Amino acid sequence: MSRPDTLTWLAGHEMRLGWRDWTSLMTAGGRTRTRNAVIALIVFAAAMHCFAYWIVAGYADASLASDPTTLVAISATLLLAWSLLLSQAMESVTRAFYARADLDLILTSPISARKVFAVRMGRIAVAAIAVAVLLAAPFIDVLVLRGGARWLAAYGVVAAMGAVATAAALALTIALFRLVGPKRTRLIAQIVAAVIGAAFVIGLQVMAIFSGGTLSRAAALQSEWMLAHAPDAGSLMWWPARAALGDFTALAAIVLFSLALLGGAIALFSARFGDHAMAAAGVGSATVRQRRGSLAFRSRSPQRVLRQKEWTLLLRDPWLISQTLMQILYLLPPAILLWVTFRKGGDDYVVLIPVIVMAAGQLAGGLAWLSISGEDAHDLVATAPVKASRIMAAKIEAVIGMIALVFAPVVAVLAFDSLYAAVVASLGILASAGAATVIQICFRVQARRSQFRRRQTSSRVATFAEAFSSIAWAATAAMAAALTWFALLPALIAILILVGVRLISPRQA
């Protein structure tokens, strides 16, 4: 056992906390669920390997001597993965700043705060690398199986990407603290993380739309413009791709560079981490005065009061707005496609409808959780002289009202192009949002709104059911828009998902 106050002792403590966080995430804190979680993980890993085989098996023969298209494709894939890693690392770093948890204990102990925070940053890096390696593993395994052991080098590239992403996330978050202060950093970091996570995908899609009028990312990567503007084969820009293809010189350089960058970032920023964390802790006590036109109380029914409350709380919480609206950030490319189609007079809206329907389901799931489970004054509402069914109805109305507000403009534009498509989209949105809300009702828990980000971990069944339900309704809407009776099949699956949810959901007290 290492001596207290040493880096190894602190690292051991952080790793133990990290491991317990992860296992409780997987098993929801129940020991009896461990076996189920292991089985689910094995099934998930197997499914991911099948999926990876379908996606990358054809690229296993790619080598260092391949044409520029291969280097562009691999580099773009790595950049995409890195942008997502950076986004995730920014969330982790921001959370580390704003979580109170053991901050008081650390800052009042005689141990060096710099040492503690250095280890904490290390833990964030290890977590980022572990997640990256785990997610990449099915794809790399398939490439190794089909293309040989040289593809194992890709694991090194992925680990290096995780380290660089953490270093960049630390630098970005600290820069935000200095530029905008602790009060706004949380929100802006949240938005920056989401934009970084989505920007690359959206950018490629927007490029593809304007160049080929489709949503395909590959179209943009294989365009003549892209190949004409790509650097020479010897450029440093291709080193990550070359390393992944088995160039061990490039691999060694990348791994060393990433570790040096991470070490430098930790050494540079750990000294100020405590100051920023304390500044972040003080944000909660800031005073916000609320102005309103009239101070007189208004006579309203309990249902209206509840609806109004839901909307007011959401509108006054920019962090929650960003959290929920991030889910529809991916609507931007289809919206652009809609605009392009509208100008050209095509019928690409069939591609659009499922995206809209899926986004509606995801957004409704988030809003429904906030409204139904994230009730900060649960006891107050539960002891009010209003029937529980009416309270629930008011909350559902608040969710559906918000969905209608967000999606009405998209449907209106769609109606200009095709009334039938607009009707199908509206019904799809309603079905998808309604189903997501029903799932949240079935799996409702008593939680605080501030726990929104962890909602997915409270019930994985609800999360998966919500996702599959949205996908099924999206497929239904797409097929209905294409005027095929096959639309009934995914609709049936969506209904069966709801029936299954109803059967396995916990009994509410």
Added chain:
Amino acid sequence: MSVSRPISLATRALSKRFDRPAVDNLDLTIYGGEFYCLLGPNGAGKTTTLRMVAGLLRPDAGSISIGGIDALARPEDAKQITAWLSDEPMIYDKLTPYEYLEFVAGLWRIDAEAAELRARELIGWLGLEAQAHERCEGFSKGTRQKVALAGALVHDPKLIILDEPLTGLDAGSARQVKNVLRERVAAGGTVIMTTHILEVAERMADRIGVIANGRLIAEGTLDELRVKTGAAGTSLEDTFLALVANDTAEMAAAE
């Protein structure tokens, strides 16, 4: 004397079981205009009892009558005249106290004009004028508890149910809360409260109920409780500890 007063709360054979009986055949009778304190060691069943009375938990068996209304058959009618306040003030961070009170008044269907008047009165009583239009997110525990108390009183309830309302409050805030509760009782309201601060029970309660292992083991005024332990002149703390110790010994002997 109290027998002639109307009954504000009556529970009969009230029972609730989790992994073990939490409340076991509990009979409670509390009269209008009475301040009743429910005492008991940790895990005795106090909070479970109050949560069932407030309509937050469904009993396994028994009945609850609030102001003559069957609270299990007509929960909305019973809730109309009841208020609940726990030790953890449940308010909305993004609303101001003023907006919070307007929200509560809307839930209880109180006339807007009357509710506004009452809200201003409560804000004054509880010393919340300075914070009335500030969002609750930056408030201290004491201020949050006062906002929650104002919310509990804005609809002028006949029965106020309080679960450890003074936990974590400073002396000034605790006094303001106690004064408001005293005024409610003086105006004919009924208060049932759990607390671990025995001095509060000693000074404020008209009657005290002692609960252990889900059962009411003693009830009465402080003097009546002292008589039961056979130790006149002792403090409530000594009396309470003696009652609980006797019950534990009887339980052990019975097993």
